[in-house]
Amino acid sequence: MFFGEKILEYKEEILKDLDELIRIKSVSASDKESASDALKWILSKAESMGFVTKNIQGVAGHAEYGEGEGLAAVLAHVDVVPAGEGWSTEPYELTEKDGRLYGRGIVDDKGPAIVALYCLKALKDNGIVPNRRIRVIFGAGEEIGMNDMETYFESEEMPDMAFTPDSEYGICNCEKGILQIEISSENNEGMYLKRFHAGSAVNAVPSSADAFVDREFNAAGRASHGSTPELGVNAAANLIKTLADIYGYPSLGNLCEFLGKEIGSETDGKTLEIACEDEQSGKLTVNLGKIDIDENISHAFLDIRYPVTADFTEILKKIGEKAAPYLLKVGVYNHEMPLQVSEDMPLIDLLKKSYKTVTGEEAKIYSTGGGTYARTLRNRGVAFGPVFEGDTSNIHDVDESMNKENFFRHAQICLEAMYGFAEMK
Template identity: 35%
Template sequence: MGINDRVEEIKDEMIKSIKEIVQIKSVTDEKKPGKPFGEGVSKALDKALEISERLGFKTKNLDGYVGYAEYGEGEDYVAVLGHLDVVPEGKGWEFPPYGAEIHDGKMYGRGTMDDKGPIITTLYSLKVIKDLKLPLSKRVRIIFGTNEENGCSEIQYYKDREKPPIMGFTPDGDYPIIYAEKGIVTFDLVKNIKVKSRGDISIEYIEGGERANVVPNHCEAGLKVKNPEDIIKSINKFCNENSIEAKVECKKGLVVITVTGLAAHGSTPELGKNAVMQIFKILGALKIEKSDISDVIDFFNRYVGYETDGKSFGLSLEDKESGKLTFNIGAAHMKDNKISIAFNLRYPVTFKYEDMMGPFNNRISGLGFGIQNMMHQKPLFFPEKHPLIKILQKVYTEQTGEEAKLLAIGGGTYAKDMPNMVAFGPMILGEPETIHNSNEYIKIDHIIRNAKIYAHAIYELAK
């Protein structure tokens, strides 16, 4: 019997196990003893290890941070890494978000695609190899992460206690293979407001966006003005001429400008309509007396504007592997004596951190800006001829009949946190993306298809 035939035989059991784990609400919650990410995440990890033991695998729980199922012998091991934590369910579900109900060939529920469904699928892919007694030269681990949606801190806990795999993949991306992930830098650019405007228009506050890695779809500014009617008329005229969707009104003695934009992921800022950028454009068109905040607005409009590639800032980085640097302003907050602007920059994989931050620091030098809350993830890049890439390409093409094209992304996956890994499925290009959305689902046919692909991939890596 072959791998694919055995997958067909156990598909009902596999789907039942996926349902069991999806039905657990594993949103990160209050830390408890032995449960570093809360009750729900701990229950999901316990259930995954329970299923693993039921299938005959050795298991280990690393203090509630991470767990794994293991099969085989050998000094080295290959691994599959997925996560059991999920984002909050939100509103707008047609079916219960933790019901794992199947309708029209789709299983609905938070985590069905991201990432409970795929990681349990790989567990059953390993079961197929075990059932068929296929010869392996390395151990195989299915690693159950628990903090991917909130920082991946559990992976460092794992690496401090276990040596890394020699090769592996995470089923938490796109097919065919993600071989390159841009470097990601997130920080706040801050400036103290010492010299305030005393003229006919003064800016009392700016408030827009929540997270650096999201294009903000809302931003508001409050102005104290001497002639409200004239200013409102002037702002409306500017917005109409520049296709800015804004509401301008008097509220509590201020002229309040509210801009509505279009949200998008920080890795693809060109797909959104940045409300913060639009507010700065509006404010830049007003005759505001020279002050620290007017200097910030002028600086922003000169070197950022609506650009999403950092060109005017001096950050024109680009390579053939991953394209242009992306430049997102995720939030702006100004009140009292301080302004803070959240940056999310993603630089091409063949460049270094210094190649981007050197020109950035030169641009802001001497202007009184400071950088706070810096976070940096290095790029991930595997050469096209790397053995891991060649093996996964071979498996994908054999199992699907399609060319295994290599993908570069601006986002980040678990592969950035665990050495010697790439993202490999489960998302099929062209299919609707339901991850993090209401009515998240995975097609039953795709679960079975993934199990076959993943079983062959695990075997080829470990044989």
């Protein structure tokens, strides 16, 4: 018997509440009010459990338990990305089918948010008096750039240690830096290209592109997350190549010429001369995420994920030098610093033990190009769970789901870790 098992007593309540939360269509990109409603809903749930709660400007908040100087936290978000078309179940409700739980947010990240709250309740119900305060921090804007946590930490204290169940098991202590760049052109002399559109988000590989020169062109590709562009096929890069073969670069304008010649379908930044890698976090990646060209605008966006040891000012400088001959303007659209937490931190040890207690296996330490709340924690927190290897969760895709047994395995690990927060001297 280990403490984490106690979460299984709340199985039915967790699933019932999760269904209610999933039914709030909290798509932060298009409906901030609903995202705020989801936050309000979970905070009032926490209040009804007897916790002190706080709502910070409708974008983030927390439930707190215990007393003391120190503070440990679990961070989860209640906003989601749009459902998209083609689900085999109703996206905005919880469906159990063939031993799996389906619904938008079940994995990312409403399931883990409800679970963390019930873990806090389990500590309280079992009369645990923690050696420090423990918070579950909820955000409503994770999917739109994480400004929610920026706002939260402007007025709230930074935890001494924390984890966010918003990735995969084991422990992610390394997140690449995210540098999103806008490249624009104001000089389109001699350009016969009338229109070019590709991509709807900077952080995704465009799966389709269309253009008009003297007739219509379309190209198809395969979508992938912006942190793994090598797994996709970039429709925009394909279309530029097709048009250049037919019309030649000068008739496509400076921007397309730059994109075609200096990037093409490369995802490692080789021709841009920014390719690099390190042992901790792997290779730099470049994704050409979005292009909009018409009579009014001419700009493109790159999503660059750089290794933790790389210097982003050098990367930016290099791209500026490469773009200069094409008379293009280069600006930073969004930048998130990399995360690197030492494996020697007591937090890492605690999480490793929790994982082993529940699964009997060693937690692997890994690195990602993705971004989680961990990077807002000034190297005091990591991503930890909830997805297990081999369980296809379809995050950000149709049929987001998780094996039910795994879901409650995650719940036990989460409670075991929070119990560790409470007991740690």
